Amino acid sequence: MARQLLLNAFHMNCVGHxxxxxxxxxxxxxxxxxxxxxxxxxxxxxxxxxxxxxFLADIVGTYDVYAxxxxxxxxxxxxxxxxxxxxxxxxxxxxxxxxxxxxTVNLSYEAPYLLARRFSTLDHxxxxxxxWNVVTGYLDSAARAMGYERQMAHDQRYDRADEYMEIVHRxxxxxxxxxxxxxxxxxxxxxxxxxxxxIDYRGRxxxxxxxxxxxxxxxxxxxxxxxxxxxxxxxxxxxxxxxxFVMGLSKEAVKQTVERxxxxxxxxxxxxxxxRILAGLTVxxxxxxxxxxxxxxxxxxxxxxxxxxxxFASSTGVDFSRFDLDExxxxxxxxxxxxxxxxxxRKHQGEPWTVRRLLEQMKLGNRNGAFVGTPSEVADEMQSxxxxxxxxxxxxxxxxxxxxxxxxxDLVLPELQSRGIYKTAYAEGTFREKLLSQRRYFRAR
Amino acid sequence: MARQLLLNAFHMNCVGHxxxxxxxxxxxxxxxxxxxxxxxxxxxxxxxxxxxxxFLADIVGTYDVYAxxxxxxxxxxxxxxxxxxxxxxxxxxxxxxxxxxxxTVNLSYEAPYLLARRFSTLDHxxxxxxxWNVVTGYLDSAARAMGYERQMAHDQRYDRADEYMEIVHRxxxxxxxxxxxxxxxxxxxxxxxxxxxxIDYRGRxxxxxxxxxxxxxxxxxxxxxxxxxxxxxxxxxxxxxxxxFVMGLSKEAVKQTVERxxxxxxxxxxxxxxxRILAGLTVxxxxxxxxxxxxxxxxxxxxxxxxxxxxFASSTGVDFSRFDLDExxxxxxxxxxxxxxxxxxRKHQGEPWTVRRLLEQMKLGNRNGAFVGTPSEVADEMQSxxxxxxxxxxxxxxxxxxxxxxxxxDLVLPELQSRGIYKTAYAEGTFREKLLSQRRYFRAR
Numbered sequence: 001m002a003r004q005l006l007l008n009a010f011h012m013n014c015v016g017h018x019x020x021x022x023x024x025x026x027x028x029x030x031x032x033x034x035x036x037x038x039x040x041x042x043x044x045x046x047x048x049x050x051x052x053x054x055f056l057a058d059i060v061g062t063y064d065v066y067a068x069x070x071x072x073x074x075x076x077x078x079x080x081x082x083x084x085x086x087x088x089x090x091x092x093x094x095x096x097x098x099x100x101x102x103x104t105v106n107l108s109y110e111a112p113y114l115l116a117r118r119f120s121t122l123d124h125x126x127x128x129x130x131x132w133n134v135v136t137g138y139l140d141s142a143a144r145a146m147g148y149e150r151q152m153a154h155d156q157r158y159d160r161a162d163e164y165m166e167i168v169h170r171x172x173x174x175x176x177x178x179x180x181x182x183x184x185x186x187x188x189x190x191x192x193x194x195x196x197x198x199i200d201y202r203g204r205x206x207x208x209x210x211x212x213x214x215x216x217x218x219x220x221x222x223x224x225x226x227x228x229x230x231x232x233x234x235x236x237x238x239x240x241x242x243x244x245f246v247m248g249l250s251k252e253a254v255k256q257t258v259e260r261x262x263x264x265x266x267x268x269x270x271x272x273x274x275x276r277i278l279a280g281l282t283v284x285x286x287x288x289x290x291x292x293x294x295x296x297x298x299x300x301x302x303x304x305x306x307x308x309x310x311x312f313a314s315s316t317g318v319d320f321s322r323f324d325l326d327e328x329x330x331x332x333x334x335x336x337x338x339x340x341x342x343x344x345x346r347k348h349q350g351e352p353w354t355v356r357r358l359l360e361q362m363k364l365g366n367r368n369g370a371f372v373g374t375p376s377e378v379a380d381e382m383q384s385x386x387x388x389x390x391x392x393x394x395x396x397x398x399x400x401x402x403x404x405x406x407x408x409x410d411l412v413l414p415e416l417q418s419r420g421i422y423k424t425a426y427a428e429g430t431f432r433e434k435l436l437s438q439r440r441y442f443r444a445r
Numbered sequence: 446m447a448r449q450l451l452l453n454a455f456h457m458n459c460v461g462h463x464x465x466x467x468x469x470x471x472x473x474x475x476x477x478x479x480x481x482x483x484x485x486x487x488x489x490x491x492x493x494x495x496x497x498x499x500f501l502a503d504i505v506g507t508y509d510v511y512a513x514x515x516x517x518x519x520x521x522x523x524x525x526x527x528x529x530x531x532x533x534x535x536x537x538x539x540x541x542x543x544x545x546x547x548x549t550v551n552l553s554y555e556a557p558y559l560l561a562r563r564f565s566t567l568d569h570x571x572x573x574x575x576x577w578n579v580v581t582g583y584l585d586s587a588a589r590a591m592g593y594e595r596q597m598a599h600d601q602r603y604d605r606a607d608e609y610m611e612i613v614h615r616x617x618x619x620x621x622x623x624x625x626x627x628x629x630x631x632x633x634x635x636x637x638x639x640x641x642x643x644i645d646y647r648g649r650x651x652x653x654x655x656x657x658x659x660x661x662x663x664x665x666x667x668x669x670x671x672x673x674x675x676x677x678x679x680x681x682x683x684x685x686x687x688x689x690f691v692m693g694l695s696k697e698a699v700k701q702t703v704e705r706x707x708x709x710x711x712x713x714x715x716x717x718x719x720x721r722i723l724a725g726l727t728v729x730x731x732x733x734x735x736x737x738x739x740x741x742x743x744x745x746x747x748x749x750x751x752x753x754x755x756x757f758a759s760s761t762g763v764d765f766s767r768f769d770l771d772e773x774x775x776x777x778x779x780x781x782x783x784x785x786x787x788x789x790x791r792k793h794q795g796e797p798w799t800v801r802r803l804l805e806q807m808k809l810g811n812r813n814g815a816f817v818g819t820p821s822e823v824a825d826e827m828q829s830x831x832x833x834x835x836x837x838x839x840x841x842x843x844x845x846x847x848x849x850x851x852x853x854x855d856l857v858l859p860e861l862q863s864r865g866i867y868k869t870a871y872a873e874g875t876f877r878e879k880l881l882s883q884r885r886y887f888r889a890r
Contacts, residue, residue: 013566015635021633023635024630024633035570036535036538036570037539060558060658062656062658074636074641074656075633075634075635075636075637075638076633076635077636080636080656080658081626081658081660083562083565083566083569084559084562084563086532087532087535087566087567087570088535088570090535091536091538093481094482094485094536094539110556111554111555111591113505113590113591114529114554114555117528117529118529118532120528121458121529121532124479124480125479141655142655144655145653145654147651181526183468185468185469188466188469188521190520190521191520191525191526192519192520193516193519196519206592207592208590208591209589210587210590213505213507213526213527213528214526214527215479215526
């Protein structure tokens with residue numbers, strides 16, 4: 001049997017996620033993010049399309065690097081206003097049966113003891129369909145909202161996150177035996193105390209002593225997602241992640257990223273096939289090439305390259321407002337910290353980057369580009385990424401919602417199914433069993 | 446028109462809440478707390494009964510004062526295992542239209558910036574039906590799970606909570622103007638940046654700088670519930686609360702509490718009628734007195750006074766396992782901190798308290814007692830509490846679920862309605878409008 005591709009929808013509890021400005025499109029309904037029934041309808045569409053999961057991004061803080069304030073982000077709805085993503089899950093779980101939920105939570109400002117309980121609660125309520133996209137955050141604006149001058153240094157954040165993961169996995173995996181709950185009405189023993197034990201963690205950053213508050217849930221640990229792209233982040237992913245999410249501008253770039261991940265996994269004693277790697281993917285599909293191109297051109301008329309630039313300024317730490325349109329973007333005028341700018345210039349070696357060129361790239365409000373074509377052309381491209389870049393599947397970035405997901409389900413999925421690379425029915429089991437054919441988290445002891 | 450009484454159901458995301466041991470009753474279904482549909486069915490019953498709200502308790506930490514460990518709590522399911530309560534709300538909100546949700550969250554270990562967003566998200570998803578029961582926690586076991594040796598001193602916790610409330614209300618009430626979101630597709634302006642401003646709070650315990658992440662929700666601030674019974678806690682309630690929850694062993698005791706609250710309110714420039722005071726209430730109702738008494742006796746056979754003692758040990762800080770059954774409970778043998786024991790002895794002045802007497806009181810697994818009788822007798826008692834103790838309504842403590850709520854709806858509510866002291870239909874509006882006939886939080890500026 002051909003390798004089956006995995007598919008998540010990529011969304012966020014706000015209006016503008018990645019394709020900035022598309023909320024202006026007349027058919028876009030992302031404004032309805034405040035309503036539970038909007039999310040339930042979306043989840044229903046995804047389940048109709050046999051999507052493995054809905055991947056919810058999140059950001060704590062605002063994008064205020066551009067011009068040194070949040071005005072452009074607010075005006076353009078660049079991931080602000082943004083609501084809590086975890087609270088969307090129970091409602092959607094209620095109206096679906098198979099769809100998984102991978103939810104981004106920044107661990108830096110949450111007590112591990114409480115976050116562990118939150119995920120256990122969700123794993124119970126969803127009957128084993130929850131995943132956690134672990135992030136450490138990267139915004140000074142978030143740090144200031146938490147009482148710090150600025151965020152912790154990058155690598156130190158990950159050292160701290162290593163401790164955090166150790167704590168939450170001990171709570172999820174070790175504190176309660178599977179048969180600890182007896183629920184014995186006769187003897188009056190609900191839980192056998194001998195089968196529950198406190199963890200006693202003393203690290204450099206955290207100290208946690210106590211039993212986990214929740215009884216064992218179907219998956220215990222949620223499925224762990226990670227998207228770290230820095231060297232330290234990639235090591236973190238190789239140590240902890242079960243699914244790794246990569247964003248790349250080209251198949252070649254993604255191929256290199258997957259190779260690097262494979263090396264990092266090997267350094268941790270893990271194999272490439274121990275994880276699932278999903279690539280970000282933006283699709284504009286039409287019944288004919290012409291229809292697809294016309295739709296793409298129409299979307300571009302509503303997209304906001306300025307919104308994309310605002311977002312990208314915070315991603316890189318470079319305040320692009322300080323540069324003239326055609327002026328080479330250099331360190332001199334930027335307020336970026338050294339590492340952010342170094343990463344930025346490393347990515348674009350040799351090219352004279354200017355704001356004009358950046359804006360030209362951001363036709364859909366971001367730099368990722370899109371596959372534009374017929375179902376067959378889109379399927380070709382996806383298949384070639386799987387074969388050549390060795391990805392296991394895709395995180396489908398939304399353009400105009402809900403039509404982008406409806407069209408993908410109606411047009412592209414049948415094509416993928418006819419090629420034998422997409423399931424025709426859900427498998428039974430938890431999110432982890434569906435994604436990884438495994439019952440327990442790999443580090444469970 | 447006669448004064449209409451307010452009614453909340455009192456529950457918790459766990460098996461054993463207040464009437465310990467009743468999970469052993471053959472008809473009790475509290476074990477289903479892990480399932481969303483269990484909660485939805487409960488919410489449906491409450492809405493059928495025109496309940497104003499479902500009040501969800503919570504505890505962070507375990508009851509480990511009794512015998513110095515959590516064994517008795519685990520064995521008896523004394524509020525452990527316990528899941529996160531906030532995550533129950535969106536699902537129930539989806540299947541109801543009027544029911545409000547008052548949810549306990551301990552602020553001591555949550556970043557105010559994130560908790561504010563969580564409540565805003567819930568206020569959006571519930572369309573203005575969320576309330577927050579503010580607690581500061583009282584368990585050393587919680588503190589140890591958060592990396593501290595022990596909890597912060599009692600009054601200091603409330604000083605810190607004062608700062609916390611100031612921060613979250615600034616985020617909810619002041620950061621976004623009501624017309625900040627323009628959602629103007631033509632101009633591409635989603636939010637008018639001139640109508641959004643950061644808060645910049647610098648206190649002794651907290652420092653928070655940033656705009657609120659969520660756009661204004663129907664109520665902005667959730668309805669603020671509080672249940673502080675200490676002098677400092679009562680002052681906190683008088684400063685911040687819109688609804689105050691009191692637990693009392695007798696009508697006379699509750700009357701005194703209400704008088705004290707009234708004095709505290711006056712000291713803050715507020716009137717008694719500015720808040721709603723709800724008393725905890727346990728009811729066992731039967732069509733005849735005899736049926737009610739038999740049901741009560743049956744419940745008592747399953748209840749666990751030992752579970753009640755385990756709970757009470759943590760409430761008071763007194764390790765009752767150190768006393769023989771008939772030995773007077775004194776400071777000498779207890780490890781309680783002075784203030785907890787002082788409060789305990791103050792409450793029971795002159796009486797020679799022993800473990801045996803405590804256990805005898807805990808017929809239903811706690812010391813609160815119950816109203817046992819026909820619908821008419823129960824209604825008489827409720828009415829007399831309203832008149833004599835000046836309470837606005839009740840928090841209905843659950844015994845055997847779901848039958849306790851179903852019977853209350855079917856038997857007691859028609860009686861209350863026929864007396865003209867209970868509504869016959871919901872009013873329109875938010876939770877705050879329903880409870881207080883006010884649109885905005887009273888401290889909103």
